[in-house]
Amino acid sequence: MHDQKKSFGVFFIGAGMMGGSMVRSLIRSNAFAPDQIGCCSAKDGTAEKLAAETGISVVDLDSGAQPSTNVLVLACKPQQLAALSQNATRSFNGALLISILAGTPISKIRERFPNARAIVRAMPNTPGSIGAGITGWASDQTLQPNDASAVATVLGSLGEVIPTKESDLDAVTAISGSGPAYLFLFTEALEKAAREFGFDEATALKLARQTMIGAAKLMDESPLHPSELRRQVTSPGGTTQAAVQSFEQGGLHDLVRKATQSAHTRSIELSRL
Numbered sequence: 001m002h003d004q005k006k007s008f009g010v011f012f013i014g015a016g017m018m019g020g021s022m023v024r025s026l027i028r029s030n031a032f033a034p035d036q037i038g039c040c041s042a043k044d045g046t047a048e049k050l051a052a053e054t055g056i057s058v059v060d061l062d063s064g065a066q067p068s069t070n071v072l073v074l075a076c077k078p079q080q081l082a083a084l085s086q087n088a089t090r091s092f093n094g095a096l097l098i099s100i101l102a103g104t105p106i107s108k109i110r111e112r113f114p115n116a117r118a119i120v121r122a123m124p125n126t127p128g129s130i131g132a133g134i135t136g137w138a139s140d141q142t143l144q145p146n147d148a149s150a151v152a153t154v155l156g157s158l159g160e161v162i163p164t165k166e167s168d169l170d171a172v173t174a175i176s177g178s179g180p181a182y183l184f185l186f187t188e189a190l191e192k193a194a195r196e197f198g199f200d201e202a203t204a205l206k207l208a209r210q211t212m213i214g215a216a217k218l219m220d221e222s223p224l225h226p227s228e229l230r231r232q233v234t235s236p237g238g239t240t241q242a243a244v245q246s247f248e249q250g251g252l253h254d255l256v257r258k259a260t261q262s263a264h265t266r267s268i269e270l271s272r273l
Contacts (some may be wrong), residue, residue: 006038006057006058006067007061007067007069008036008037008038008067008068008069008070008072009032009036009069009071010026010032010037010038010069010070010072010073010154011035011037011038011039011040011059011067011069011071011072011073011092012037012038012039012040012073012075012090013039013040013041013072013073013074013075013076013080013081014039014040014041014073014075014076014077014080015039015040015041015046015047015049015075015083016075016076017039017048017126017129018074018075018124018126018128018129018158018268019050019073019076019100020046020050020053021128021129021157022073022128022130022157022158023039023050023054024053024054025057025157025158026153026154026157027054027055027056027129028156030224031038031153031154031157034054034055034056034168035055035056035057036119036167037054037056038056038057038059038067039056039057039058039059039090040058040059040060040061040094042045042076042077042080044074048176052117054226056106057193060086061084061085061087061091062085062088064087064093064154066087066090067091068077068092068219069087069092069186070095070096070150071095071096071097071098071150071154072092072095072096072097072098072113072116073097073098073100073107073154074097074098074100074101075100075101075135076101077101077259078101078103078104080103081101081104081109081113082112083166084112086117089112089113090115094116094117094263095113096118096147096150096151097109097113097114097116097118097120098118098120098122098137098151098154099119099120099121099122100122100123100124100135101121102123102173102177102267103270103272103273104121104123104269104271105166105176106119106121106138106139106140106166109121110140114233114242117147118139118140118141118144119139119140119149120137120138120141120143120151120164121137121138121139121169121189122135122136122137122138122155123135123136123169123172123176123177123247124139124155124158124159124177125161125172125176125177125178125180127180128158128159129158131157131158131159131206132156132159132181133159133160134157134159134160134161134176135155135159135160135161135162135163136161136162136163136164136168136169136170136172136176137151137161137162137163137164137169138153138163138165138166138168140166140219150237155216160193161210169267170262170264170268173224173263173267174224174260174263174264174267175260177267178260178263182256182259183212184217186212187208187209187212188208190208190212191204191205191207191208191209192204194207194208194259200227200267204215209232209272212265222229230244
């Protein structure tokens with residue numbers, strides 16, 4: 001459905017994985033009905049596909065349509081944001097703007113949307129696509145209660161939320177934004193080790209994946225700190241202790257520190273482009 005004039009409760013610029021996840025979660029939780037949600041995207045069919053799946057409206061901003069909305073979510077690529085016309089951005093004057101654009105500071109967003117009533121910059125992560133993510137966010141001002149509630153609803157559709165300072169979002173990126181890839185990489189390494197023991201590919205992958213999944217679930221459901229959970233499975237003189245000592249001798253903690261510092265540095269570099 002293409003809608004030229006309609007007013008929406010929430011409108012998405014971008015209809016990719018994270019934007020689509022938020023739309024589905026908002027509908028599933030009854031936070032918004034499909035007819036209260038609008039979207040647009042690049043000319044790649046993603047908006048039309050999302051609309052067909054969920055019943056939300058598609059608006060072609062390039063056609064001169066000027067929809068209005070209470071909450072605008074920027075979920076596109078940064079270069080697509082730069083391509084928006086002034087006519088398109090003016091459509092959203094007075095809206096609360098929530099951006100999940102990686103590496104794009106609030107100051108740059110404010111240049112494109114000078115009349116947004118408030119701007120929130122957020123850093124979600126990919127587990128948000130199944131509602132199991134964590135999102136750090138910051139605003140350029142103290143939010144009014146209604147806007148704070150809207151942020152909690154929209155970002156909360158991806159999982160847990162943590163308010164922070166914008167200057168801390170590069171660190172959030174390094175820890176939780178990029179963090180899922182670290183777990184996936186470790187799982188790859190564990191699978192490779194299993195195959196070197198002689199397991200076939202399917203068995204090696206199952207052993208590695210389910211170990212990570214089960215450990216994550218245990219950590220989620222236990223009140224204990226991860227270090228205590230580790231101690232509980234590490235018997236003195238046992239097999240796990242031998243492996244843990246090998247990790248420690250190999251400088252695992254220092255390696256993780258250096259890796260996250262690299263991600264942090266790159267996040268800062270990208271925000272300055």
